[in-house]
Amino acid sequence: MSEWPGADRRETPASSPTYAVRAPLAVWLREEAARAGRGYRVLDVGCGVKPYYPFFEPFASQYVGVDVVENPAADLRGPVEALPVGDAGFDVVLCNQVLEHCADPAQAVRELRRVVSPGGRVLASTHGVQVYHPSPDDLWRWTHAGLERLFTANGDWASVTVTPSSGTAACLAMLLGTYLELAARRARLAPAARVLVSGLNRGAAAVDARAPVLREPRPGTLFANYHVVAVAPA
Ligand SMILES: C[S@@+](CC[C@H](N)C(=O)[O-])C[C@H]1O[C@@H](n2cnc3c(N)ncnc32)[C@H](O)[C@@H]1O
Structure with a gap:
C-alpha cells in the first residue's frame, strides 16, 4: 500500500x-x-x-x-x-x-x-x-x-x-505548527521543527480528548x- x-x-x-x-x-x-x-x-x-x-x-x-x-x-x-x-x-x-x-x-x-x-x-x-x-x-x-x-x-x-x-486545540496547533515549520525551514532547522510540531499536535490531541467542549460544534x-x-x- x-x-x-x-x-x-x-x-x-x-x-x-x-x-x-x-x-x-x-x-x-x-x-x-x-x-x-x-x-x-x-x-x-x-x-x-x-x-x-x-x-x-x-x-x-x-x-x-x-x-x-x-x-x-x-x-x-x-x-x-x-x-x-x-x-x-x-x-x-x-x-x-x-x-x-x-x-x-x-x-x-x-x-x-x-x-x-x-x-x-x-x-x-x-x-x-x-x-x-x-x-x-x-x-x-x-x-x-x-x-x-x-x-x-x-x-x-x-x-x-x-x-x-x-x-479546537488541534486546530490551533495546526496554525501554530504551520508557521513554526515555515520559520524553521528558513532558519535551516527543519528537524527541530518536526519535533516541536509533533509535540504540539500530540499535546493538542490530549487536550481535546479531555475536553468535549473543544470537540463539539x-x-x-x-x-x-x-x-x-x-x-x-x-
Ligand atoms: C487539495 S487537493 C485534494 C486532492 C485529493 N482529493 C486529496 O484529498 O488528497 C484539491 C484537488 O481538487 C481539484 N480541484 C480543484 N478545483 C476543482 C473543481 N472545480 N472541480 C474538480 N476538481 C477540482 C484540484 O485539481 C486538486 O486535485
Missing part, C-alpha cells in the same frame, strides 16, 4: 502541520470504505493522486477519478460543478478537500447529488480553518452549520451529517476540517 502515491496522506505523521486534517480524514475514509459493503462503484471527485484508493480497492468494483486540471492519475477531466458522468452511477462519491477550491459550491453539491445512486453516500470533507492554499484556486471556508445548509439546500437527502474532524470553537456524510434516498 505504501507504494501507491499519497502515503503521506494515508499515514500522516504527528510531525506534519496538516496532522489535524489528514490523520482523521484517513481514519474516517478507511472506516467508510469497509462499511460500504462489496462490489460498489466509487467516484473520486477532485481526485489528485487518488491517495485513498488503497482503502477502497479491496471492496470496490470500480474506482473512477475525475479532476479539473490535467492530471495523469485522473480517469476523467472536468469540474465538480459539471461532472462528465451520467446520473446515479456511483454508490460512493468522494469529494475530499475540493469544495473550498471550486467556484460554485452550491452547483457542486447538486452535481454530487445527481451522480450518487439511490441509497448511496457522498463523503465530502472541507476546511473550517486553513491557510490560503490555491489548487488551482482557494475560495471558501465553512462552519458546521454553513456546510449543513449548503448540502440540505442543494439536494434531497435522506440524511446529512457534518462532523468536525478534530478539536458550539460557540467559541474552531475547527480545521469537517467530514460530511450525505445519504441519497433509497
